[in-house]
Amino acid sequence: MRENSFRRIIQNFIMNMEAIPNTLTPESRFALTEPCVFLRISMIRADFYESPRRFEKTQLQQYLMYNAGDVDESNEFIMEKNTRVGTKVVYHVFGLIDEEPWTDEEKERIDVLLKMLFVFNGRSRLMISNYNLTFYDHDMQVYNLKFYFKTIAELIEQRLITQYTAMYINLKHFSAVNLQLGRKKGSEVMNSFVTHIARVAGEGGIVARIGGDNFAILCKQERTDAVMEALAGTAIPYDEVTGERILISAYAGVYVIDGEIPVNSPDGVMDRILVAIAAAKARTKHDYAFFNAEMLERNNQHLLIGSLFPSALENEEFLVYYQPKVSIDTYKIVGAEALCRWKHEGKLVPPAEFIPVLERGMDICKLDFYMLDHVCRDIRRWLDEGKNAVKVSVNLSRRHLSDMDLLQHIVEIIDRNDVPHDYIEIELTETTTDVEFKDLRRVLSGLQETGISTSVDDFGVGYSSLTLIKDLPWDVMKIDRSLLPEENNFDRKKEVMLKYVVGMASEIGLECVAEGVETKEQEALLKTTSCNIIQGFYFDKPLPINEFETRLDNYSYKKE
Numbered sequence: 001m002r003e004n005s006f007r008r009i010i011q012n013f014i015m016n017m018e019a020i021p022n023t024l025t026p027e028s029r030f031a032l033t034e035p036c037v038f039l040r041i042s043m044i045r046a047d048f049y050e051s052p053r054r055f056e057k058t059q060l061q062q063y064l065m066y067n068a069g070d071v072d073e074s075n076e077f078i079m080e081k082n083t084r085v086g087t088k089v090v091y092h093v094f095g096l097i098d099e100e101p102w103t104d105e106e107k108e109r110i111d112v113l114l115k116m117l118f119v120f121n122g123r124s125r126l127m128i129s130n131y132n133l134t135f136y137d138h139d140m141q142v143y144n145l146k147f148y149f150k151t152i153a154e155l156i157e158q159r160l161i162t163q164y165t166a167m168y169i170n171l172k173h174f175s176a177v178n179l180q181l182g183r184k185k186g187s188e189v190m191n192s193f194v195t196h197i198a199r200v201a202g203e204g205g206i207v208a209r210i211g212g213d214n215f216a217i218l219c220k221q222e223r224t225d226a227v228m229e230a231l232a233g234t235a236i237p238y239d240e241v242t243g244e245r246i247l248i249s250a251y252a253g254v255y256v257i258d259g260e261i262p263v264n265s266p267d268g269v270m271d272r273i274l275v276a277i278a279a280a281k282a283r284t285k286h287d288y289a290f291f292n293a294e295m296l297e298r299n300n301q302h303l304l305i306g307s308l309f310p311s312a313l314e315n316e317e318f319l320v321y322y323q324p325k326v327s328i329d330t331y332k333i334v335g336a337e338a339l340c341r342w343k344h345e346g347k348l349v350p351p352a353e354f355i356p357v358l359e360r361g362m363d364i365c366k367l368d369f370y371m372l373d374h375v376c377r378d379i380r381r382w383l384d385e386g387k388n389a390v391k392v393s394v395n396l397s398r399r400h401l402s403d404m405d406l407l408q409h410i411v412e413i414i415d416r417n418d419v420p421h422d423y424i425e426i427e428l429t430e431t432t433t434d435v436e437f438k439d440l441r442r443v444l445s446g447l448q449e450t451g452i453s454t455s456v457d458d459f460g461v462g463y464s465s466l467t468l469i470k471d472l473p474w475d476v477m478k479i480d481r482s483l484l485p486e487e488n489n490f491d492r493k494k495e496v497m498l499k500y501v502v503g504m505a506s507e508i509g510l511e512c513v514a515e516g517v518e519t520k521e522q523e524a525l526l527k528t529t530s531c532n533i534i535q536g537f538y539f540d541k542p543l544p545i546n547e548f549e550t551r552l553d554n555y556s557y558k559k560e
């Protein structure tokens, strides 16, 4: 009778095995129950070895028991199998205490059973690794984007998505961390940080890698604050011996998911956290931003600008406005800055609305060359018409710095228009990174050699560096309006700083231009310094060319 049922049991066993995705599930115990009863197996232990050559035990896996009872470790039957991928599995089958040792017949049957278990195991491990390949990031111990999207889709389907918060995060200064610790340690630190975040995200939370140092997070809304706190800064140990730690933090675009289900498609969620992270990075006060509808609107606006740009450039919709620079010794115009305006569908769009968008890509470079070209054409015409032409400064985005041929491009445009080099000045803002610093030095030295002057724009905004002034060959320093005392608030500190900055600049041979001068008091203050050129609404706003041209000849800005 036992013999007869053996076949049935084995078949049943195979069928059950087919249905089980993973040997660790309770069903797997069930699958083994009948054959185990039959074979009186109390426990099977499987050891997995990574490679038979190195024979390093990597995992000790599953205990499959069919009934409770004390295992007799000395009553053990062992079978080894090599897999086709070079790993090895060792099965240990134990009897219970007080049972007879395995008979040869039983051993043969166990052998059949284990062969099947081996095949099954192989299949389920393949499934697991397939799953891992599909849904895990290969370098970090987190999920990948595919899994993130899959989870969001499932939560939408289950109508649970509005209990969650989604975030897009970007680790701060990670290239500096890599430089400081080396790439290998850097990756370990990144891994520890994201696994920590995953822990903080708690049950139902997910951290998925998007690529590089960008990750997406999903957590229950009640965990939002805790996750954000961890993102604001977590000390990660990187040296086991010394216990040294490094502070890791991240920018975060946060979307507390609400609203209609269709809007919250996985793509919709991604769009929202993407615009939120962009907003977070653009901020100076906080490193995070919560999504709001306005951001999406702005993003659409940005996409629109990007798509309109090529034809706008071709149709010459961009106009050069000139803002005079005035000497406060003579009240005569001594120069001008060329500022861009976009005439779009009859309206004049200010640069703040499109320059930052164009600066996200390389389109800004095309616009800058266009501006330089148009300025050169105007100067050439003034010279030809015998007007009192002045030097014009043109803004160049820092985006140009990586262009190895920038100098040739600039010189080519100026020479093509047959404009003497001393009529052109190039305005550049300060740089922050060492790489940019090297590029900047190369560009400035080149311009100096060709007789084109250069100015450092917006000095005093952000973290102005004295090294930048000392080590680079600038001709002009443009003092930003933030260094000027405001009306009705003559701040003593600002006044002192202004005096010393101007003093220092002129001592080292830089010409000073004060930007954004609006009041008589500011002019009076500047008169006490060696900064005697003013560009500001006090004298003139940026003007369209025809108005500007009326200032060129003998116009006096003297008031009263």
Ligand code: C2E
Binding pocket: 323, 338, 339, 340, 350, 351, 352, 355, 364, 367, 368, 371, 395, 396, 397, 427, 457, 458, 515, 516, 517, 518, 535, 536, 537, 538, 542
């Ligand atoms: P910027 O180069 O610092 O230009 C000076 C800005 O200050 C101009 O703003 C000007 O209109 C404004 N301004 C001048 N005097 C006063 C004043 O008395 N009070 C106040 N409140 N503001 C004053 P605008 O024309 O809106 O340009 C903004 C920025 O856009 C420029 O700052 C520059 O960084 C950028 N930009 C403009 N045209 C171009 C361009 O052709 N290429 C590039 N790359 N950037 C440009």
Ligand code: MG
Binding pocket: 337, 395, 427, 457
């Ligand atoms: Mg400027």
Ligand code: MG
Binding pocket: 457, 458, 478, 480, 515
């Ligand atoms: Mg400026």
